[in-house]
Amino acid sequence: MKKLLSISLLVAATVALPAADWLQFRGPNGNGIASETSAPTKLTEQSVAWKIALPGRGLSSAIVVDDRVFLTASSGVEQDRLHVICFSAKDGTKLWERQFWATGRTMTHQKTAGAAPTPCSDGHRLFCIFSSNDVVCLDLDGNVLWLRGLGRDYPNASNSLGMASSPVIVGDTLVCQVENDSESFAIGLAATTGANRWKLDRPKMANWTSPLVLSGTNTNASALVVLQSGKGLSAIEPRTGKEVWYYTDGAATIPSSTFAGGVFYAASKGITALRPSAGEPHPEQLWQSGQLSPATASPIVIGGKIFTLNAAGILSCADVKDGKRLWQLRLTGPFSGSPVAVGAHLYLVNEKGLVQAVNTAAPEGELASALDLKETMLATPSVANGAIYVRSDKTLWKLGGK
Amino acid sequence: MNRQFFLSMSLAFAAVSAQAVEVDLKPALMTLKKVGPEGRGNAEAAGAWQTISKADAQSIPVLLAAMDDANDLAVNWLRAAVDTIVDRELKAGGKLPTDALRAFLGGTRHHPRARRLAFELIARVEPVEADKLVPTFADDPSVELRRDAVQRLLDTADKTLAAEDKAGATKGFRAALNAARDEAQIKKAAAELRKLGQEVDLPRHFGFLMEWKIVGPFDNAKLVGFDAVYPPEKSVNLAIELDGKSGKVRWSDYATKDDYGTVDFNKPFGDHKGVTAYAYTEFNATGARPAELRLGCKNGWKIWFNGQLIFGRDEYHRGSRLDQYRFPIELKAGKNTILVKACQNEEVKDWTKEWQFQLRVCDATGTAILAKDRPAARASSATKTTAQK
Numbered sequence: 002m003k004k005l006l007s008i009s010l011l012v013a014a015t016v017a018l019p020a021a022d023w024l025q026f027r028g029p030n031g032n033g034i035a036s037e038t039s040a041p042t043k044l045t046e047q048s049v050a051w052k053i054a055l056p057g058r059g060l061s062s063a064i065v066v067d068d069r070v071f072l073t074a075s076s077g078v079e080q081d082r083l084h085v086i087c088f089s090a091k092d093g094t095k096l097w098e099r100q101f102w103a104t105g106r107t108m109t110h111q112k113t114a115g116a117a118p119t120p121c122s123d124g125h126r127l128f129c130i131f132s133s134n135d136v137v138c139l140d141l142d143g144n145v146l147w148l149r150g151l152g153r154d155y156p157n158a159s160n161s162l163g164m165a166s167s168p169v170i171v172g173d174t175l176v177c178q179v180e181n182d183s184e185s186f187a188i189g190l191a192a193t194t195g196a197n198r199w200k201l202d203r204p205k206m207a208n209w210t211s212p213l214v215l216s217g218t219n220t221n222a223s224a225l226v227v228l229q230s231g232k233g234l235s236a237i238e239p240r241t242g243k244e245v246w247y248y249t250d251g252a253a254t255i256p257s258s259t260f261a262g263g264v265f266y267a268a269s270k271g272i273t274a275l276r277p278s279a280g281e282p283h284p285e286q287l288w289q290s291g292q293l294s295p296a297t298a299s300p301i302v303i304g305g306k307i308f309t310l311n312a313a314g315i316l317s318c319a320d321v322k323d324g325k326r327l328w329q330l331r332l333t334g335p336f337s338g339s340p341v342a343v344g345a346h347l348y349l350v351n352e353k354g355l356v357q358a359v360n361t362a363a364p365e366g367e368l369a370s371a372l373d374l375k376e377t378m379l380a381t382p383s384v385a386n387g388a389i390y391v392r393s394d395k396t397l398w399k400l401g402g403k
Numbered sequence: 404m405n406r407q408f409f410l411s412m413s414l415a416f417a418a419v420s421a422q423a424v425e426v427d428l429k430p431a432l433m434t435l436k437k438v439g440p441e442g443r444g445n446a447e448a449a450g451a452w453q454t455i456s457k458a459d460a461q462s463i464p465v466l467l468a469a470m471d472d473a474n475d476l477a478v479n480w481l482r483a484a485v486d487t488i489v490d491r492e493l494k495a496g497g498k499l500p501t502d503a504l505r506a507f508l509g510g511t512r513h514h515p516r517a518r519r520l521a522f523e524l525i526a527r528v529e530p531v532e533a534d535k536l537v538p539t540f541a542d543d544p545s546v547e548l549r550r551d552a553v554q555r556l557l558d559t560a561d562k563t564l565a566a567e568d569k570a571g572a573t574k575g576f577r578a579a580l581n582a583a584r585d586e587a588q589i590k591k592a593a594a595e596l597r598k599l600g601q602e603v604d605l606p607r608h609f610g611f612l613m614e615w616k617i618v619g620p621f622d623n624a625k626l627v628g629f630d631a632v633y634p635p636e637k638s639v640n641l642a643i644e645l646d647g648k649s650g651k652v653r654w655s656d657y658a659t660k661d662d663y664g665t666v667d668f669n670k671p672f673g674d675h676k677g678v679t680a681y682a683y684t685e686f687n688a689t690g691a692r693p694a695e696l697r698l699g700c701k702n703g704w705k706i707w708f709n710g711q712l713i714f715g716r717d718e719y720h721r722g723s724r725l726d727q728y729r730f731p732i733e734l735k736a737g738k739n740t741i742l743v744k745a746c747q748n749e750e751v752k753d754w755t756k757e758w759q760f761q762l763r764v765c766d767a768t769g770t771a772i773l774a775k776d777r778p779a780a781r782a783s784s785a786t787k788t789t790a791q792k
Contacts, residue, residue, distance in 0.1 A: 097490060100483075
């Protein structure tokens with residue numbers, strides 16, 4: 002009876018939306034927004050559906066395809082063992098694991114690890130990149146389809162602090178940003194074989210941001226991919242690498258940007274709202290706000306509002322129309338992972354493992370609940386089928402869900 | 404018939420089976436080993452991998468042996484095939500060919516990573532037996548296997564010390580240090596030995612190059628110095644005066660006393676920014692042999708060996724560590740020359756002050772290769788501060 006009551010309360014305290022997979026860093030559109038399902042808003046110990054031990058270290062996010070959860074990790078004294086692991090979403094059972102040895106440099110700052118970038122999937126294949134710039138393509142059953150050693154092919158492509166950019170798959174091209182102080186480039190790889198489709202020189206500066214897919218903004222209606230760097234933004238055609246529009250006023254090298262309702266919210270001079278137009282080489286600048294400067298976490302847009310987190314753990318909410326700040330809410334930081342959203346609720350995980358659910362529909366924002374998982378967490382949460390997945394080095398948790 | 408007979412028979416049978424497997428898989432293995440740069444051979448390898456990964460567990464030693472002459476990409480394809488076969492076999496309640504794996508592990512000429520994988524497979528199904536093997540790896544060419552054995556030595560020495568047997572602990576930590584190639588383990592053993600009043604020559608253990616001729620500073624404003632070809636890159640003439648950034652400069656002696664061989668340009672030149680400098684040394688090898696140069700540097704740098712540019716990297720102040728960069732070289736008997744260029748950028752933040760590098764000569768396991776004219780021993784910097792030689 003007690004269990005039934007708990008389940009009833011859990012159901013009552015959820016946000017219900019249609020279900021979908023979580024195929025890449027920051028979800029279906031790379032903007033942190035779950036287009037699906039429900040998630041628990043009142044987080045308690047009972048929210049933990051399962052947890053499972055992980056090997057080594059990692060700050061990549063889980064991705065979810067159907068009933069399977071995929072995650073990367075890196076282990077060994079030199080962080081030179083690269084793990085790709087598949088779990089059952091239902092109960093956390095490990096379904097398979099593949100290990101590879103890094104072929105590129107594995108040195109990172111001690112805070113990060115080899116498994117920093119989040120994998121992505123087209124629903125059939127899994128694409129994983131590691132700080133060593135090793136790229137692994139597997140089918141969903143763990144069969145190897147191709148391997149690349151980008152650090153091996155381009156030996157000055159590395160960052161002694163570690164690489165972290167997560168790739169995106171657009172059509173049949175995998176887009177990776179391998180940007181650093183020395184041999185800095187972005188590359189489009191054929192999804193079927195891993196062969197180069199194109200390779201672009203990029204600014205010679207360390208960059209940990211991830212490419213972002215913009216749908217419906219190109220003249221031929223195909224998606225564009227925006228590459229962000231300290232120099233600014235470059236929107237390219239993913240099949241060819243051809244630049245379609247650009248912005249040269251600088252951008253952040255740690256938090257990525259976001260895209261919503263045809264507007265690109267760039268992590269540039271705080272936040273700069275840009276509206277790209279088909280056939281125009283420069284996006285129109287709508288507004289710019291230095292008050293919304295994101296620290297490590299990327300911005301997110303929900304319900305006509307944009308949210309950013311500063312280094313003090315303060316969540317700022319602003320109107321997407323003009324960038325004017327509406328309210329601020331002090332959360333418990335610091336944050337390395339970015340927020341994700343289900344409906345009007347934001348889910349944020351601080352570096353000490355405190356998962357915080359924020360109701361953004363409340364007039365000044367409201368901390369709806371928090372759950373202390375008591376392990377260092379630097380990864381962005383993932384959401385699928387009503388569940389939130391969070392990971393530390395040692396543990397993967399599923400919160401809520403079926 | 405005794406156990407030894409059965410073991411011999413099973414190994415003989417395994418050898419025959421392995422030969423048959425090798426023949427069956429040979430075309431697929433050849434295809435897989437052709438993978439190369441920029442995705443070359445991936446499409447064909449995917450098909451070959453399907454064939455290989457469907458082989459039975461008896462094929463595992465063959466796949467491990469195939470790593471011996473495979474490039475690092477092909478090694479990863481092979482490793483994934485082994486993982487796939489092992490998972491399938493164990494899920495089906497089958498067994499791994501542990502006798503053949505043990506025989507493979509004993510073959511120290513095999514690929515170190517393949518041997519480590521063989522050990523881990525044995526440990527997965529026969530953990531007690533695998534554990535007994537660990538002490539035998541103290542002098543192993545596999546750094547990972549060796550690390551496990553050294554840890555045993557350190558743990559034992561710790562217990563001996565806790566029992567107040569200082570002589571025994573000294574012997575134990577010395578044995579651990581002699582075997583250790585892992586930096587953390589070397590640090591631990593050296594620290595314990597020094598606490599016990601023992602001399603430790605860490606530069607000698609690592610093979611750091613301690614004595615150099617240096618010249619500079621040259622200009623690196625706006626980072627032009629990385630690509631600029633200053634006179635030492637054309638030829639090293641230690642006797643002549645050169646045009647430096649702020650006037651004439653000459654080569655001078657520099658001997659580091661640092662345990663980790665740090666050559667610190669800020670000491671002789673002052674805390675300059677936007678500069679570059681060179682360090683030159685000669686390594687007198689006892690004979691021709693393969694070796695590695697291992698560099699740690701957080702500045703922009705280039706390195707030449709016997710007049711040939713080996714590599715250069717224009718990354719500044721992102722971190723440095725022991726063996727950050729590894730370069731295979733072929734030492735020739737007698738004189739070998741090494742020239743290092745280290746560039747300092749114009750950042751002024753506190754964490755951008757360092758202008759230094761460390762370099763050692765060792766084999767692929769990290770075992771020091773010493774020049775034949777290197778002084779016999781060096782007192783540890785913790786107990787003696789006089790410069791060597």
